[in-house]
Amino acid sequence: MTASTDAPSTPDATSGQVDALLVLSFGGPEGQDDVIPFLENVTRGRGIPRERLEEVATHYRHLGGRSPINDLNREIIANVEAELADRGRDLPVYFGNRNWTPMAEDTVRQMVADGVRKSAVFATSAWGGYSGCAQYQEDIARAREQVEGAPTMVRLRQFYDHPLFIERFASDLREAIASAAPGARVIFTAHSVPTSADEAAGPPSLGGHLYSRQVAEASRLVAEAAGVADYDLVWQSRSGPPSVPWLEPDVVDHVSELATSQGVTDVVIVPIGFISDHVEVVWDLDTELIDEVRELGVTVTRCATPGPSREFARMVLELLDEVETGSAQDRPGSVPALGRNRDGARCALGCCGG
Ligand SMILES: CC1=C(CCC(=O)O)c2cc3nc(cc4[nH]c(cc5[nH]c(cc1n2)c(C)c5CCC(=O)O)c(CCC(=O)O)c4C)C(CCC(=O)O)=C3C
Numbered sequence: 001m002t003a004s005t006d007a008p009s010t011p012d013a014t015s016g017q018v019d020a021l022l023v024l025s026f027g028g029p030e031g032q033d034d035v036i037p038f039l040e041n042v043t044r045g046r047g048i049p050r051e052r053l054e055e056v057a058t059h060y061r062h063l064g065g066r067s068p069i070n071d072l073n074r075e076i077i078a079n080v081e082a083e084l085a086d087r088g089r090d091l092p093v094y095f096g097n098r099n100w101t102p103m104a105e106d107t108v109r110q111m112v113a114d115g116v117r118k119s120a121v122f123a124t125s126a127w128g129g130y131s132g133c134a135q136y137q138e139d140i141a142r143a144r145e146q147v148e149g150a151p152t153m154v155r156l157r158q159f160y161d162h163p164l165f166i167e168r169f170a171s172d173l174r175e176a177i178a179s180a181a182p183g184a185r186v187i188f189t190a191h192s193v194p195t196s197a198d199e200a201a202g203p204p205s206l207g208g209h210l211y212s213r214q215v216a217e218a219s220r221l222v223a224e225a226a227g228v229a230d231y232d233l234v235w236q237s238r239s240g241p242p243s244v245p246w247l248e249p250d251v252v253d254h255v256s257e258l259a260t261s262q263g264v265t266d267v268v269i270v271p272i273g274f275i276s277d278h279v280e281v282v283w284d285l286d287t288e289l290i291d292e293v294r295e296l297g298v299t300v301t302r303c304a305t306p307g308p309s310r311e312f313a314r315m316v317l318e319l320l321d322e323v324e325t326g327s328a329q330d331r332p333g334s335v336p337a338l339g340r341n342r343d344g345a346r347c348a349l350g351c352c353g354g
């Protein structure tokens with residue numbers, strides 16, 4: 001195991017005790033009437049074709065117009081509160097989102113009313129890159145701009161290789177393998193992004209591709225911990241016009257290809273790119289993928305996600321300790337873990353294309 005550390009860009013500005021923790025996430029609709037306004041918030045200024053929006057709306061409609069994501073985040077928060085209570089720590093935990101209520105700026109307003117001066121921010125993505133990191137930094141900066149007297153905010157770093165994250169995924173993978181047919185093929189999957197976005201992911205000095213490199217490294221660490229020697233890594237849930245290249249292969253194409261050209265009949269799918277069972281998991285994998293490959297005779301066993309576990313909550317507190325003590329934990333991954341920045345600053349000039 002190689003241990004490496006990455007010093008935060010400005011250690012003094014990102015360490016010290018905080019008086020609150022903000023859990024910052026994507027947000028999701030909670031009923032049919034929310035679906036379109038939610039999707040309009042998500043896609044504002046992002047050039048996603050109208051047809052794709054309507055297609056995605058049908059996924060949410062099939063789920064009763066309700067994404068599981070908000071409830072899952074509330075569960076993560078309850079677990080974090082339970083871990084804090086176990087440690088005798090009296091730290092308020094707040095919840096805010098980018099695209100749906102509670103909106104981050106409203107939460108920050110409440111934090112000001114409650115007298116919060118300095119908050120840590122846990123963004124619910126393990127990864128570098130625009131969607132997983134830079135966009136959350138933008139959310140922090142925007143919310144602070146909109147709220148007079150907003151607290152100082154220090155984001156907890158990317159956690160793609162955190163031992164508790166890896167170990168929880170690995171034990172769920174061992175369980176999935178045990179319940180699948182012997183010899184089932186193990187396939188890791190994460191959200192696709194445009195190849196240009198992946199090229200721009202991370203500080204230019206690191207050579208880009210931070211997102212796909214972290215996803216590959218997390219997959220390697222989970223596979224190793226679960227004793228899996230052979231596996232594939234694929235991508236899912238692409239959108240945007242077909243003329244724009246995104247990370248490939250797509251999960252449905254890949255499993256179909258394994259079935260038709262290699263006679264594969266059983267696969268274990270590990271949604272490494274997602275911390276919990278939100279729409280990309282319960283629709284794109286549990287519904288779409290399973291339906292598409294059933295006709296080819298393939299049985300899919302889907303590995304659980306780590307979000308709503310006590311291990312995950314303990315990880316959040318360990319990341320918080322790093323900020324409060326100004327320390328850097330040993331990490332098993334060989335790809336940098338960045339994102340511990342103050343007040344929505346980028347990791348470096350030109351980071352993630354910004
Ligand atoms: C890398 C990545 C993550 C993982 C990192 C992280 O965890 O943050 C992620 C998470 C999520 N993405 C989500 C939902 C959506 N993402 C979209 C669109 C897009 N995602 C992208 C990437 C990612 N997305 C990209 C490159 C686009 C294209 C346009 C753009 O650059 O914005 C769209 C628009 C329609 C569509 O194109 O599908 C929706 C509705 C939800 C909530 C699900 C729920 O409601 O349960 C979550 C957690």
Ligand SMILES: [Fe+2]
Pocket residue numbers: 131191
């Ligand atoms: Fe997304």
